[in-house]
Amino acid sequence: DVKVTQSSRYLVKRTGEKVFLECVQDMDHENMFWYRQDPGLGLRLIYFSYDVKMKEKGDIPEGYSVSREKKERFSLILESASTNQTSMYLCASSTTGRAETQYFGPGTRLTVL
Amino acid sequence: ELKVEQNPLFLSMQEGKNYTIYCNYSTTSDRLYWYRQDPGKSLESLFVLLSNGAVKQEGRLMASLDTKARLSTLHITAAVHDLSATYFCAGRTSGTYKYIFGTGTRLKVLA
Numbered sequence: 001d002v003k004v005t006q007s008s009r010y011l012v013k014r015t016g017e018k019v020f021l022e023c024v025q026d027m028d029h030e031n032m033f034w035y036r037q038d039p040g041l042g043l044r045l046i047y048f049s050y051d052v053k054m055k056e057k058g059d060i061p062e063g064y065s066v067s068r069e070k071k072e073r074f075s076l077i078l079e080s081a082s083t084n085q086t087s088m089y090l091c092a093s094s095t096t097g098r099a100e101t102q103y104f105g106p107g108t109r110l111t112v113l
Numbered sequence: 114e115l116k117v118e119q120n121p122l123f124l125s126m127q128e129g130k131n132y133t134i135y136c137n138y139s140t141t142s143d144r145l146y147w148y149r150q151d152p153g154k155s156l157e158s159l160f161v162l163l164s165n166g167a168v169k170q171e172g173r174l175m176a177s178l179d180t181k182a183r184l185s186t187l188h189i190t191a192a193v194h195d196l197s198a199t200y201f202c203a204g205r206t207s208g209t210y211k212y213i214f215g216t217g218t219r220l221k222v223l224a
Contacts, residue, residue, distance in 0.1 A: 031210055042201060042216040043156075050210055058211065090155060094210075098163060101146070102212065104155040 003027070004105035006091050012111045019078040021108050023091030032074035033092040033102065034058075034066060043090065049074055050096075081112045115140050115206045119215035127223055129191050134200055134218045136185040142204030142213075145185045147176050150199045150217070159187075159200075192222045 007022035025032065031050050035043040035058075045058030047066040055066050063085060067075045074093075078085055088109050092102040116139040126132050136145065144163050148156040160169045162178035162185060169176050173196065175188045185202055203214040 033210075033212070035214075040216060043203075043214040045211060045213075048210050056210075059213075092156075101158045101161055102156075103158070106155045 004091055004093055004103050006089075006105040006108050008108050009106060010109050010111075012113065013078075013081050014113050015082055017081050017112075019081050019110065019112075021076040021078075021089055021091075021110070023074045023076070023093075023105055024072055025074075025093035025103070026072065027093065027095075027103075028071065029093035029103075030071075030096050031094045031100075032068065033094075034064075034074065034076045035090045035092065036060070037088040037090055037107070046076065081110075083112050086110060086112045115142055115204050115211075115213045117142075117202060117204050117213050117215040119200075119202055119218050121218060122216060123219050123221075125221045125223060126189075126192050128193055131191065132189050134187040134189075134202075134220075136187070136202035136215055138183050138185075138204045138213075140183075141207050142183075143207040144205050145178050146203040146205075146212075147174075147185070147187050148201045148203065150201065152198075156201065189220070192220075194222050194224055196220060197222045 004025045033048040034046040049055045049068040065077045091105040094100045094102045118137045147159040160176040165180040167178045173190045199217045199219045201217045
């Protein structure tokens with residue numbers, strides 16, 4: 001079974017702090033994704049990566065950056081957390097190919113005070 | 114730019130009844146996904162639909178895709194309480210890895 005793990009289930013930070021969210025997948029997937037999920041808005045793509053050290057912006061990259069130094073690990077960084085970044089953050093990974101499917105991690109609920 | 118709309122947003126139904134969730138998308142999407150999310154849990158993949166006319170079934174859930182109408186449906190047959198969850202559809206902008214999700218349909222099946 002594909003396993004995608006995220007470093008924390010719950011996180012509370014203060015405005016202005018630098019925040020790291022880590023995601024690790026164990027199935028050698030090429031693609032990894034970071035989403036945020038907010039009520040009434042569904043999932044919105046922040047960034048994705050299709051290879052080590054490669055990244056592309058999603059729909060809402062402002063205020064975020066990412067790092068992918070190893071194939072299995074994809075980090076989301078909030079350089080200076082703000083209250084409007086309070087959300088559920090979901091990481092996903094997928095293979096490439098016709099029937100590719102995204103596999104999601106359990107999520108990190110981040111609260112910025 | 115691909116946009117994905119689901120309706121209804123909320124659905125309360127009696128056990129044993131049938132219902133359909135609709136997913137419309139705005140431009141070409143080379144595939145259509147359905148996911149399930151239980152409260153406090155992450156998303157679980159249900160179906161991937163790759164071509165016009167594709168139909169997939171798993172238990173009481175059946176998904177179909179009409180690319181000409183830019184419409185996918187998730188049909189629930191004889192609902193049971195265990196199907197209570199939020200269901201998302203998602204498309205993918207052709208030629209990219211950019212997935213666009215609908216806002217979700219929160220389904221509650223009443224005993």
